[in-house]
Amino acid sequence: MVFSESLKRNSDFRNVYKNGKSFVNKYMVMYVLENNMNINRLGITASKKIGNSVVRHRFARLVRESYRLHENIFNSGLDIVVVARKSAASAGYGEIEGALLHLSKLHHMIKIYFYDEDN
RNA sequence: UGAGUAGAAUAAAUGAUCGCGGCUGUCUCCCGCGAGGGAGCAGGUGAGGAAAGUCCGGGCUCCGCAGGGCAGGAUGCCGGAUAACGUCCGGUGGAGGCGACUCCAAGGCCAGUGCAACAGAAAAGAAACCGCCGCGAACCGAGUUUCGCAGCGCGAAACUCCGCGGUAAGGGUGGAAUGGCAGUGUAAGAGACUACCGCGUCUUCGGUGACGAAGACGGCUGUGUAAACCCCAUCCGGAGCAAGACCAAGCAGAAAGCGACAGAUUUGCCCGAUCUGCUUUCAGGUGGGUCGCUGGAGGUCAUCGGCAACGAUGAUCCUAGAUAGAUGAUCAUUCACGACAUAACCCGGCUUAUCGUUCUGCUCGGCAC
Numbered sequence: 001m002v003f004s005e006s007l008k009r010n011s012d013f014r015n016v017y018k019n020g021k022s023f024v025n026k027y028m029v030m031y032v033l034e035n036n037m038n039i040n041r042l043g044i045t046a047s048k049k050i051g052n053s054v055v056r057h058r059f060a061r062l063v064r065e066s067y068r069l070h071e072n073i074f075n076s077g078l079d080i081v082v083v084a085r086k087s088a089a090s091a092g093y094g095e096i097e098g099a100l101l102h103l104s105k106l107h108h109m110i111k112i113y114f115y116d117e118d119n
Numbered sequence: 120u121g122a123g124u125a126g127a128a129u130a131a132a133u134g135a136u137c138g139c140g141g142c143u144g145u146c147u148c149c150c151g152c153g154a155g156g157g158a159g160c161a162g163g164u165g166a167g168g169a170a171a172g173u174c175c176g177g178g179c180u181c182c183g184c185a186g187g188g189c190a191g192g193a194u195g196c197c198g199g200a201u202a203a204c205g206u207c208c209g210g211u212g213g214a215g216g217c218g219a220c221u222c223c224a225a226g227g228c229c230a231g232u233g234c235a236a237c238a239g240a241a242a243a244g245a246a247a248c249c250g251c252c253g254c255g256a257a258c259c260g261a262g263u264u265u266c267g268c269a270g271c272g273c274g275a276a277a278c279u280c281c282g283c284g285g286u287a288a289g290g291g292u293g294g295a296a297u298g299g300c301a302g303u304g305u306a307a308g309a310g311a312c313u314a315c316c317g318c319g320u321c322u323u324c325g326g327u328g329a330c331g332a333a334g335a336c337g338g339c340u341g342u343g344u345a346a347a348c349c350c351c352a353u354c355c356g357g358a359g360c361a362a363g364a365c366c367a368a369g370c371a372g373a374a375a376g377c378g379a380c381a382g383a384u385u386u387g388c389c390c391g392a393u394c395u396g397c398u399u400u401c402a403g404g405u406g407g408g409u410c411g412c413u414g415g416a417g418g419u420c421a422u423c424g425g426c427a428a429c430g431a432u433g434a435u436c437c438u439a440g441a442u443a444g445a446u447g448a449u450c451a452u453u454c455a456c457g458a459c460a461u462a463a464c465c466c467g468g469c470u471u472a473u474c475g476u477u478c479u480g481c482u483c484g485g486c487a488c
Contacts (some may be wrong), residue, residue: 008443052171053461061139061447068138069448093448099426 004071009044015042016081023106026093026094027088028063030103031081038076042067046084059084061098069102075109 002089007013020033035041044063046056063082088096104110 006443010443054459057461058447065138065448097448 004040004042004067007041009082011078012041013043013045013081016079020079020081021107023103024085025099025102026085027091027099028085029083030100030107031083032090032107033079034077035079036077040074040076041079043079043081044084045081046088050086051085051089055089056084058073059088059091062091062093062096063100065093066100069097069100073110074104075111078109080109 007016016031016033020031022029022031022112042064044060046059048056050056050059082100091099101110
């Protein structure tokens with residue numbers, strides 16, 4: 001991913017939870033906070049309540065793939081944390097991708113000139 | 120061909136595009152005096168049979184070397200395999216199945232202690248509820264049965280109701296009741312006696328052994344429970360790859376309390392050993408990198424030894440190594456339409472989860488010859 005890296009530290013996660021804004025839909029919760037850098041940092045979380053290791057890994061991969069394929073339409077300088085909800089365990093790629101874009105719009109983090117073709 | 124039984128293999132496939140982690144590079148570019156670093160490109164590689172649960176065993180690493188006693192834990196038929204095991208192999212004994220085969224926490228209740236609810240008379244230094252039998256008392260009375268007669272009431276006898284005793288055959292209770300069954304015997308009974316079976320002891324034989332076989336002897340002294348305490352035998356130092364080693368960077372200590380009859384370490388306690396501080400609060404620094412990290416009790420094949428587990432020798436192969444943590448997405452085609460489940464130091468096991476498919480040995484039956 002050219003413009004992004006992953007969010008790693010526990011303290012960074014807590015910072016986003018505490019100070020960022022959040023929106024929710026059926027499959028996930030998304031927290032967003034400006035990080036004053038020129039790249040985005042993406043963190044993905046899935047608790048053990050969601051499922052076993054296979055399920056949690058799969059969720060992370062689907063989110064990462066969805067983000068990667070749409071990386072160029074997002075605004076920069078954001079810390080993004082995606083938390084899995086229980087129904088995400090059985091979701092396929094299309095559902096995860098749709099959910100990610102839906103929440104992105106609610107956060108107004110999609111570049112303006114992409115709005116038309118994505119709607 | 121049906122049912123079953125034991126074991127083995129496999130764990131959707133192929134292609135295209137985009138994407139990710141290691142590795143390699145006589146490739147390209149950028150940074151740096153340099154060692155080197157970064158980006159790209161190319162090639163090649165990248166989870167499982169259980170990677171899981173973390174239940175055992177070991178390797179490896181560290182610990183003021185690990186010593187003794189007590190406590191504690193684990194294992195528990197025999198022999199073998201192994202680095203080791205609670206695993207595996209081969210046996211013995213028992214249980215189940217027509218059988219192939221499967222299952223077994225399979226040492227010791229004549230070391231001691233305990234427990235055995237309910238039921239039952241009685242569940243272990245002690246036993247008679249019913250029943251059966253004997254003797255006694257009583258001869259009053261009541262009842263039952265039988266018999267007699269001068270016959271519708273009288274009389275007689277026996278038994279029971281009472282007491283003492285014998286008896287473990289039978290009934291009933293129970294998971295379990297003094298070996299079983301048949302006979303002799305007896306007042307009634309009883310291993311009291313006899314045959315057979317079972318049990319115990321001894322001897323002989325076979326086996327490394329668990330144990331088996333045969334013979335003799337003992338009438339066999341009233342149970343079950345040791346996943347009850349316990350006894351016996353064997354084994355066990357602790358902590359774990361966030362182990363641990365190294366490099367780089369960086370800081371700052373202060374206060375209070377406890378204490379040499381102290382404190383710390385070695386799972387618990389005692390002895391012994393070693394060390395000299397320890398605890399709390401406040402304040403401060405780092406939170407980067409390299410190694411450990413995958414070539415190993417390794418896989419495959421052949422030969423030899425062994426019933427086998429396994430071992431020896433030779434040949435041959437190398438197949439993830441991340442560090443917030445790499446396997447995904449889309450499209451196409453095919454099919455049985457895809458279960459369970461993601462390495463985190465490494466092995467040997469066990470246990471549990473699992474859509475299916477295929478193969479092999481064996482058993483019991485059906486049909487045909």
